Amino acid sequence: MRFAADRMLGSLARWLRFIGYDTLYFNNLSDDRFLALADEGRILLSRNSRLTGKVAQEKIVFIKDNDPKEQLREVVRLLGLRPQPDMFFTRCSLCNGVLESVEAGDVFGHVPDHVWTAHTRFSRCGTCGKIYWPGTHLTRSRKKIGLLLGV
Numbered sequence: 001m002r003f004a005a006d007r008m009l010g011s012l013a014r015w016l017r018f019i020g021y022d023t024l025y026f027n028n029l030s031d032d033r034f035l036a037l038a039d040e041g042r043i044l045l046s047r048n049s050r051l052t053g054k055v056a057q058e059k060i061v062f063i064k065d066n067d068p069k070e071q072l073r074e075v076v077r078l079l080g081l082r083p084q085p086d087m088f089f090t091r092c093s094l095c096n097g098v099l100e101s102v103e104a105g106d107v108f109g110h111v112p113d114h115v116w117t118a119h120t121r122f123s124r125c126g127t128c129g130k131i132y133w134p135g136t137h138l139t140r141s142r143k144k145i146g147l148l149l150g151v
């Protein structure tokens with residue numbers, strides 16, 4: 001299942017990417033262009049009730065909660081998603097690109113020295129080039145996801 005999140009749902013989009021879902025997010029898209037993403041087979045996620053009735057009901061989810069973590073639970077529950085832990089952290093949270101694993105040698109000079117010496121496994125976004133490593137941020141996020149979704 002692939003998604004497109006409206007401009008009010010940037011944090012939700014990042015969370016969905018964290019758990020491995022292909023999620024487009026633009027903060028400057030017109031309503032028409034946003035709605036058109038449903039034609040590409042994406043489920044639209046929106047807080048904008050003006051869009052009610054403008055797209056088939058099964059292609060859009062109206063998000064009620066203000067809290068991004070609750071929003072994530074809402075989407076998982078409403079759509080019956082089954083997040084797979086082996087898909088977590090396979091996408092770039094910034095741009096939705098797919099992460100590829102790279103050798104430490106490939107990222108030398110591109111991450112802080114103390115990070116480079118402490119890790120042997122890195123991932124790089126194939127789209128924007130951002131480099132990720134299994135540092136505290138990911139560990140904390142993995143825990144949060146576990147607590148939130150029970151996975």
Ligand SMILES: [Zn+2]
Nearest residue numbers: 092095125128
């Ligand atoms: Zn990226």
